[in-house]
Amino acid sequence: MEKDIIKSGFIGLIGRTNVGKSTLVNKILKQKILITSDKVQTTRNRIHCILNTDSSQMIFVDSPGFFKPRNLFQERLNNSADRVIGDVDIIAVVVDAAGGIGRGDRFVFEQISKSKLPKILLLNKIDLIKDEKFKEQRKEIADEEIFDDILEVSARTGENIDKFIEVLEKTLPEGPRYYDEDTVCDQSREKIISEAVREKLFKNLSDEIPHSIMVEIDSLKESRTRSGEKLISAECSIYTERNSQKAIIIGKSGSMLKRVGRQARQELEKLFGNKVFLQLWVKVRKNWTKEESFLDRFGY
Numbered sequence: 001m002e003k004d005i006i007k008s009g010f011i012g013l014i015g016r017t018n019v020g021k022s023t024l025v026n027k028i029l030k031q032k033i034l035i036t037s038d039k040v041q042t043t044r045n046r047i048h049c050i051l052n053t054d055s056s057q058m059i060f061v062d063s064p065g066f067f068k069p070r071n072l073f074q075e076r077l078n079n080s081a082d083r084v085i086g087d088v089d090i091i092a093v094v095v096d097a098a099g100g101i102g103r104g105d106r107f108v109f110e111q112i113s114k115s116k117l118p119k120i121l122l123l124n125k126i127d128l129i130k131d132e133k134f135k136e137q138r139k140e141i142a143d144e145e146i147f148d149d150i151l152e153v154s155a156r157t158g159e160n161i162d163k164f165i166e167v168l169e170k171t172l173p174e175g176p177r178y179y180d181e182d183t184v185c186d187q188s189r190e191k192i193i194s195e196a197v198r199e200k201l202f203k204n205l206s207d208e209i210p211h212s213i214m215v216e217i218d219s220l221k222e223s224r225t226r227s228g229e230k231l232i233s234a235e236c237s238i239y240t241e242r243n244s245q246k247a248i249i250i251g252k253s254g255s256m257l258k259r260v261g262r263q264a265r266q267e268l269e270k271l272f273g274n275k276v277f278l279q280l281w282v283k284v285r286k287n288w289t290k291e292e293s294f295l296d297r298f299g300y
Helices: 021-029 072-084 103-112 133-144 161-171 189-204 243-250 252-272 292-297
Strands: 006-014 047-052 056-062 090-096 119-124 149-152 214-224 230-240 275-284
Touching: 006 021, 006 103, 021 047, 021 056, 021 161, 056 161, 090 103, 090 161, 119 133, 119 161, 133 149, 149 161, 189 214, 189 230, 189 252, 189 275, 230 243, 243 252, 243 275, 252 275
Parallel strands: 006 056, 006 090, 090 119, 119 149, 230 275
Antiparallel strands: 047 056, 214 230
């Protein structure tokens, strides 16, 4: 292969919510790039994460999971996931094999079945599988001949991730490097900060509240500490729909908000390699999940 010719392209990671797509990308890149949570709708944006090797550039497109929408915001998330299918070179469907392949997975299979693109099925969480029913489901899917490859992987332990990379490099077309070799993610610093704050909100709050949260960076500044260290300062607005939710997010005497800010700051300092100062504000915007202009503002 000539030096200037590599294997390159876009791999769309799709599947229903909470099957481990973001965890998989983080394991592939060997660093935490995407936020993860055991709650649904964690990923809200299409994010390009890049794996560079000497002979290839693989651009993983992580998208919101498929689910039944209940408002305009969720409809737009589903549309975003659906559009990924038409914008990539390879489709990789991720399922939670330990939880069993259900109607939600079958809906995803149906969505991609007519595509002529190469299709790979990743049976994730095999480290947790205890049910013999899994073997029957795997054979049934293989017999349907929807997928070109079926791989059993574990995003948590890394099992068979190398095999997945081998299959991708074999399948991708020849092409250019779309990103510089030192680029691992196409997200802006503002987006990375807002996602870190949102992840810690997901981690610390009850199931129903995170779906009504949006984080916006109001200002971002760079300066130096007295000792000369680089300092990133960000003011963040956390939007929610009701005053009762605002009170929970703030917590007694501000305890919850302080915890979220501390956890996000610690993670961002590791990621950026310098000091970070976060100032968090909680604001109520009623029914923002149904407000077109507000969703447009955030790119949904």
